[in-house]
Amino acid sequence: MPAAQHQKENVTSRRTSAAVSSVWPLDMVSPAIALAFLPLLLTLIIRYRYYFVLFYRAVLVRWVQDLLTGISREERVYQYILTHATAGDPDSVLDTFDHWCSKVEFISHIGPKKGMILDRLLKEHCPLTVLELGTHCGYTAVRIARSLPIGARLFSVEMDEGNARVAEKVIRLAGFDDDTVELIVRPSDEVIPRLREDYGVERLDFVFMDHWKRCYLPDLQMLEGSGLLGEGSVVLADNVIFPGAPNFLRHMRRSGLYEHRIHRATLEYIRGIRDGMAELVYRGVK
Numbered sequence: 001m002p003a004a005q006h007q008k009e010n011v012t013s014r015r016t017s018a019a020v021s022s023v024w025p026l027d028m029v030s031p032a033i034a035l036a037f038l039p040l041l042l043t044l045i046i047r048y049r050y051y052f053v054l055f056y057r058a059v060l061v062r063w064v065q066d067l068l069t070g071i072s073r074e075e076r077v078y079q080y081i082l083t084h085a086t087a088g089d090p091d092s093v094l095d096t097f098d099h100w101c102s103k104v105e106f107i108s109h110i111g112p113k114k115g116m117i118l119d120r121l122l123k124e125h126c127p128l129t130v131l132e133l134g135t136h137c138g139y140t141a142v143r144i145a146r147s148l149p150i151g152a153r154l155f156s157v158e159m160d161e162g163n164a165r166v167a168e169k170v171i172r173l174a175g176f177d178d179d180t181v182e183l184i185v186r187p188s189d190e191v192i193p194r195l196r197e198d199y200g201v202e203r204l205d206f207v208f209m210d211h212w213k214r215c216y217l218p219d220l221q222m223l224e225g226s227g228l229l230g231e232g233s234v235v236l237a238d239n240v241i242f243p244g245a246p247n248f249l250r251h252m253r254r255s256g257l258y259e260h261r262i263h264r265a266t267l268e269y270i271r272g273i274r275d276g277m278a279e280l281v282y283r284g285v286k
């Protein structure tokens with residue numbers, strides 16, 4: 001064999017063995033790495049199992065049902081209420097909502113546990129004028145309206161027209177007319193500055209915030225600037241722990257404008273995800 005060819009074969013065989021030795025350890029190591037990661041993976045699955053359940057119920061089930069039924073989740077819940085609840089009976093409407101949301105599909109209403117905190121605060125404060133930001137299908141609007149003293153009014157603000165259509169039907173089905181619950185279909189930052197002029201509001205005794213969390217702080221500051229909060233006005237904000245509203249909580253603690261407390265609870269209709277509502281009582285302008 002000529003020397004040049006011999007040398008070439010030597011190089012090729014060295015390359016091949018180098019390649020084999022670089023593949024072998026990898027083949028040997030990959031199952032070992034996989035095994036090492038298995039406990040970590042299991043720990044993550046166990047630790048975050050409730051978030052997986054939430055994702056499954058709130059996203060996957062909804063997506064499949066949207067495809068199968070061709071109507072929105074909000075219309076589906078309304079049809080269920082229409083066929084299962086007693087018209088004119090707010091308790092029956094709320095129970096039917098709760099049943100659907102815990103057994104059929106997930107909707108982020110405040111639910112019965114946080115609902116009881118809301119009920120208690122409404123009883124304690126007896127507000128005459130209430131503002132709700134984020135009506136969705138009207139669950140909390142019905143919940144608030146049934147606790148109001150005679151003559152009190154709730155202004156409920158919803159920017160999504162589809163949701164508002166369902167909410168309107170739900171609120172009227174539960175037995176509340178326009179004098180008790182007025183639904184305003186516009187974004188909160190357009191409504192708050194016009195409450196005095198367009199709706200004749202002089203003071204807000206109670207504000208319930210349950211719209212997009214990024215709107216909590218700007219809307220609270222807009223309310224402070226509007227002069228509609230008076231001494232003792234209550235602002236109750238849902239989901240301040242999950243998904244969370246850190247800027248809002250920082251302002252609540254640092255502004256000195258409020259006495260405040262957090263009511264700890266769990267996320268509606270899902271066990272195991274911690275959540276809470278912030279109660280702010282306005283100190284008034286000194």
Ligand SMILES: C[S@@+](CC[C@H](N)C(=O)[O-])C[C@H]1O[C@@H](n2cnc3c(N)ncnc32)[C@H](O)[C@@H]1O
Binds near residue numbers: 108109140
């Ligand atoms: C979590 S849902 C409200 C649930 C409702 N409070 C309940 O518990 O029955 C949030 C709703 O707020 C509405 N929303 C979000 N940001 C808003 C805004 N800036 N102005 C008005 N509505 C808003 C959304 O369209 C959605 O329907």
